[in-house]
Amino acid sequence: MDNANNSALPVDRSIGQIIAETNNLSPDQVEKIVTYQRENGVKFGEAAVALGFVEKGDVLWALAQQFHYPYAASAGESISEELVVANEPFSDPAEFFRDVRSKLLNGLNSTPTRSAIAVCSAGVGDGKSYFAANLAVAFSQLGSRTLLVDADMRTPRQHEIFGLDSNGVGLSGILSGRAESNVVRPIPALQSLFLMPVGVIPPNPLELIQGRNFDILINELLNKFEYVVVDTPAATYGADARVIAAKCRASVAVARVGRTKAAEFVALEKSLKLGGNNYLGSVLNQFKE
Known part of the structure; x- marks a missing residue:
């Protein structure tokens, strides 16, 4: 497959990117999450929840978005x-x-x-x-x-x-x-x-x-x-x-x-x-x- 076709393919965002964007996390908060993630050997979402920057529901919503999975977290x-x-x-x-x-x-x-x-x-x-x-x-x-x-x-x-x-x-x-x-x-x-x-x-x-x-x-x-x-x-x-x-x-x-x-x-x-x-x-x- 040539480069032109490759560039047309959709690029899935990581869970971390989705969480950061949807929750308006600052670069400083993201850095703290990544540091916590490395030091404790946990996933980005777990680190974000542990630090109090997001809630568990936000992580589940991000996971559902990544896999294009219907999720009613925003249904009210x-x-x-x-x-x-x-x-x-x-x-x-x-x-x-x-x-x-x-x-x-x-x-x-x-x-x-x-x-x-x-x-x-x-x-x-x-x-x-x-x-x-x-x-x-x-x-x-x-x-x-x-x-x-x-x-x-x-x-x-x-x-x-x-x-x-x-x-x-x-x-x-x-x-x-x-x-x-x-x-x-x-x-x-x-x-x-x-x-x-x-x-x-x-x-x-x-x-x-x-x-x-x-x-x-x-x-x-x-x-x-x-x-x-x-x-x-x-x-x-x-x-x-x-x-x-x-x-x-x-x-x-x-x-x-x-x-x-x-x-x-x-x-x-x-x-x-x-x-x-x-x-x-x-x-x-x-x-x-």
């Missing part, structure tokens, strides 16, 4: 602390979701038909919406267009988790024929991630889900997005989750330690396995109140 308070994959992308919980993402991808790739993933749970409070939200963030961090659909038209939470106002436009409007546009909302802090909220909570959610419009919608979304994650109502509300899972063609079940009742979860798994979809497995939420 609109993004919930529940979104650990966005707020703490290098933490153990975030690594857990990336591991789950890899396993789910293997399951999705095992069938020739593209599928959305329905996230289900036996009861309310099992962590289903938390799991669906973080899973969607994890998929979006692959750099592919990802859509999170809040199909829990009983107790919707996704608009709250992502800090979006409930403007009355969403999934229920599409399924009832009352909305045609502006139902997919981009998440400003997270590139490649979009959310379709519930909108107005309808009096007949199961009828809307069972209608043909939901089949058409899922197929259209799979043509527009690389990954589609669907939050569903808890199975305690009835057949909603099972119906949604069958139309999404893939599902995963979430159980929570000390909360999910074994018999109810077994019944949920059985209904998903017999529901005509690709049951991808179960996830145990170990969070305890």
